[in-house]
Amino acid sequence: xxxxxxxxxxxxxxxGQEVTLRCKPISGHDYLFWYRxxxxxxxxxxxxxxxxxxxxxxxxxxxxxxxxxxxxxxxxLKIQPSEPRDSxxxxxxxxxxxxxxxxxxxxxxxxxxxx
Amino acid sequence: xxxxxQNSPSLSVQEGRISILNCDYTNSMFDYFLWYKKYPAEGPTxxxxxxxxxxxxxxxxxxxxxxxxxKHLSLHIVPSQPGDSxxxxxxxxxxxxxxxxxxTGTRLQVFP
Numbered sequence: 001x002x003x004x005x006x007x008x009x010x011x012x013x014x015x016g017q018e019v020t021l022r023c024k025p026i027s028g029h030d031y032l033f034w035y036r037x038x039x040x041x042x043x044x045x046x047x048x049x050x051x052x053x054x055x056x057x058x059x060x061x062x063x064x065x066x067x068x069x070x071x072x073x074x075x076x077l078k079i080q081p082s083e084p085r086d087s088x089x090x091x092x093x094x095x096x097x098x099x100x101x102x103x104x105x106x107x108x109x110x111x112x113x114x115x
Numbered sequence: 116x117x118x119x120x121q122n123s124p125s126l127s128v129q130e131g132r133i134s135i136l137n138c139d140y141t142n143s144m145f146d147y148f149l150w151y152k153k154y155p156a157e158g159p160t161x162x163x164x165x166x167x168x169x170x171x172x173x174x175x176x177x178x179x180x181x182x183x184x185x186k187h188l189s190l191h192i193v194p195s196q197p198g199d200s201x202x203x204x205x206x207x208x209x210x211x212x213x214x215x216x217x218x219t220g221t222r223l224q225v226f227p
Contacts (some may be wrong), residue, residue, distance in 0.1 A: 042219030109158055
């Protein structure tokens with residue numbers, strides 16, 4: 001079975017540009033999570049969805065970040081405008097039930113570099 | 116404000132010996148804890164978990180210990196193997212939430 005699929009794997013762009021990260025969760029999973037990994041803060045939860053509905057976006061750093069899940073098989077994380085401090089690895093994860101008691105399955109991440 | 120802390124950024128252990136990775140948490144409402152393992156250029160993968168009603172959970176070479184009074188948990192790997200070299204993340208969650216709070220990770224290197 002295919003795991004969580006993220007695209008692109010790498011993104012390099014200039015400051016001020018719009019960046020869109022994409023995620024396809026595992027089929028049948030009810031929950032989808034977006035994380036950001038940095039050396040200083042480890043894995044931070046940005047936002048998560050349950051049945052395509054955003055449940056908690058308190059981790060989204062500021063209004064420049066937005067996320068959508070138009071259907072059960074696709075989600076996007078958008079940064080507009082991008083800044084150098086947004087450079088990080090962004091992970092998408094999905095789980096069958098709540099990520100609390102069920103392991104979350106992670107994609108391989110998008111390494112984002114903002115110049 | 117880190118609610119889950121992994122104070123050792125790295126650990127180096129000889130093959131065959133025990134690896135002990137530590138994790139501390141500050142939120143007394145946490146009642147479920149997990150360890151994830153991450154190889155370079157890959158996403159984290161679930162390793163082992165423990166509920167607060169237990170103080171130990173074992174799965175093959177991996178054992179997680181929970182000390183609720185100290186708000187501390189540890190992951191023991193015995194015996195350590197070179198393939199265990201990875202970054203290990205501790206995570207925690209509380210009741211009435213679907214969120215996991217992750218630590219900053221500990222890089223384990225197992226050398227021959």
